[in-house]
Amino acid sequence: MRLLIKGGRVIDPGNAVDEILDILVEDGIIAELKRVSDAEEKGTKVIDAKGKTVVPGLVDIHVHLREPGYEEKETIETGCLAAAAGGITTVACMANTLPINDNASVTRFILERAKAVGTIDVLPVGAVSKGLRGEELGECGPMKEAGVVAFCDDGNPIMDSGLMRRALECSRTWGLPILSHCEDLSLSKGGVMNEGDLSRELGLKGVPHAAEEVMVARDIILADMTKGKLHICHVSTAGSVELIRRAKSTGIPVTAETAPHYFTLTEEAVREHGTNAKINPPLRTVLDQKAIKEGLRDGTIDAIATDHAPHEGASKEVDFFRASSGIIGLETALPLTLRLVDEGVLSMDGAIARLSTNPSKILGLNKGTLSKGSRADITIFDPKRGFVVEKAAFRSKARNTPFDGWELKGVVELTIAGGRIVYQGKDSIG
Numbered sequence: 001m002r003l004l005i006k007g008g009r010v011i012d013p014g015n016a017v018d019e020i021l022d023i024l025v026e027d028g029i030i031a032e033l034k035r036v037s038d039a040e041e042k043g044t045k046v047i048d049a050k051g052k053t054v055v056p057g058l059v060d061i062h063v064h065l066r067e068p069g070y071e072e073k074e075t076i077e078t079g080c081l082a083a084a085a086g087g088i089t090t091v092a093c094m095a096n097t098l099p100i101n102d103n104a105s106v107t108r109f110i111l112e113r114a115k116a117v118g119t120i121d122v123l124p125v126g127a128v129s130k131g132l133r134g135e136e137l138g139e140c141g142p143m144k145e146a147g148v149v150a151f152c153d154d155g156n157p158i159m160d161s162g163l164m165r166r167a168l169e170c171s172r173t174w175g176l177p178i179l180s181h182c183e184d185l186s187l188s189k190g191g192v193m194n195e196g197d198l199s200r201e202l203g204l205k206g207v208p209h210a211a212e213e214v215m216v217a218r219d220i221i222l223a224d225m226t227k228g229k230l231h232i233c234h235v236s237t238a239g240s241v242e243l244i245r246r247a248k249s250t251g252i253p254v255t256a257e258t259a260p261h262y263f264t265l266t267e268e269a270v271r272e273h274g275t276n277a278k279i280n281p282p283l284r285t286v287l288d289q290k291a292i293k294e295g296l297r298d299g300t301i302d303a304i305a306t307d308h309a310p311h312e313g314a315s316k317e318v319d320f321f322r323a324s325s326g327i328i329g330l331e332t333a334l335p336l337t338l339r340l341v342d343e344g345v346l347s348m349d350g351a352i353a354r355l356s357t358n359p360s361k362i363l364g365l366n367k368g369t370l371s372k373g374s375r376a377d378i379t380i381f382d383p384k385r386g387f388v389v390e391k392a393a394f395r396s397k398a399r400n401t402p403f404d405g406w407e408l409k410g411v412v413e414l415t416i417a418g419g420r421i422v423y424q425g426k427d428s429i430g
C-alpha cells in the first residue's frame with residue numbers, strides 16, 4: 001500500500017522542515033520526503049494536498065477514554081474516532097476508569113480494546129497509587145511491562161509528599177514520567193470555580209490559585225531533590241507558569257502542559273455556559289490566560305493537551321455544585337490552538353511542536369515526527385477554512401463543550417495513522 005501526499009505545506013518542527021513537499025508512505029512508514037514532481041506513480045494512491053498543511057499526527061497526552069467502566073460517557077472506540085476527527089493519532093489515557101488502571105490486567109485490557117478498534121494509538125497511563133487512594137505505590141513494574149507510558153493519579157491529587165517523593169525516585173528506574181494533577185485538597189475542598197470576585201458574586205465556593213501553586217512548588221522541589229521525571233498537568237494559573245519558568249531556568253527536570261480552554265476562556269464562561277464551564281482546575285482570570293499564552297510562547301509550557309473529559313448529559317444537567325467537572329476537547333483542540341497562531345502568540349511551527357513533537361518527547365515516544373523511516377502518522381488540515389462547531393456532529397459520545405456554535409478556522413481533512421486513513425472530512429481531499 002503506497003500513498004503519495006502531494007504538494008502540501010509540510011511542517012515538521014523536530015526536523016526544522018517548513019516547505020512544499022511530497023510525502024511518500026509505504027507499508028505504514030514514511031518512505032520519502034521529496035520535491036514536488038509530476039512523475040506518474042503506478043499503484044500509488046495520490047492525495048492532492050495543495051493549499052493544505054501537512055504535519056506529524058497530533059499527540060494528546062491527557063485524555064479520559066472512560067473505558068472500562070464508564071461506557072455511558074465514552075468508549076475507547078468513540079474516543080479514538082473523536083481523536084482521529086481532531087487530527088490526533090496518539091492519545092495517552094488516564095487511569096481513573098472502573099476498574100482503575102492500577103494493575104497490568106487493566107493495562108492489557110485497554111491495549112487489546114484499542115487494537116480491536118484499530119483506529120489510532122492508545123497509550124495507557126498507569127495509576128501511581130493503588131486504587132488512586134494516594135497511600136501506597138501501585139503495581140508500577142508489571143504495568144510498565146504491560147505497556148503504560150507514564151504514571152498519574154489524575155482525578156485525584158497525590159496529597160502525600162512522601163509518596164510523591166517515592167514515585168519520582170522510581171520514575172528514574174522506570175524511565176517513565178510522573179504526571180501530576182496539582183491540587184491541594186485542603187485548599188480546594190468544596191470549590192467549584194475560580195475563587196475571586198465572580199465566585200462571590202455568583203455565590204459559588206471558589207478554588208484559590210494557591211490550591212494549584214502550592215502543589216506545583218512542592219513537586220518542583222521534589223523533582224529537584226530526586227531528579228525524577230516530573231510533568232505538570234493542565235497548568236491554569238499565572239503563578240504556576242512563573243514557578244515552572246524559574247525551575248526550568250535552574251535546570252530542574254520539569255515539563256508542563258496546558259489545555260486549550262485555559263488559553264481560550266476565563267472564569268466569565270461560567271456565566272454563559274454554566275456546568276459546561278465547570279472544570280478542574282477551574283477556568284481562571286484574564287491575567288492567568290495572558291500568562292499561559294506567554295508560557296506557551298516562551299516554551300515554559302511545553303505541550304497542549306486536551307484533558308478530554310467526556311460526561312453524559314445527566315452528569316452535567318444538574319446544579320453547578322453537583323455537576324461533574326471537565327469538558328471534551330479532542331475535536332476542537334487544533335482549531336483553538338490555531339487561534340494562537342492568528343494572534344501571533346505561536347508560529348505555525350510552534351503550534352505543531354506543542355501539539356505533537358513536544359508531547360511525544362515528554363513521553364519518550366518515537367512520534368511527532370515526519371522523519372524518513374518513522375511510522376506514518378500524518379494529519380492534513382486546511383488552516384484557512386472556517387467552520388462552525390456543531391456538538392451534535394461530534395464523534396465523541398459526549399456533548400459537554402462550551403464551544404458549540406463557535407466559528408473557528410482550521411478544518412482537519414485527513415488523518416492517517418500507521419499509513420491508514422482513519423478519518424476523512426466531509427468535502428475534503430483524499
Ligand SMILES: [Zn+2]
Pocket residue numbers: 154155181233234280281
Ligand atoms: Zn486533572
Ligand SMILES: [Zn+2]
Pocket residue numbers: 062064094154155307309
Ligand atoms: Zn484529566
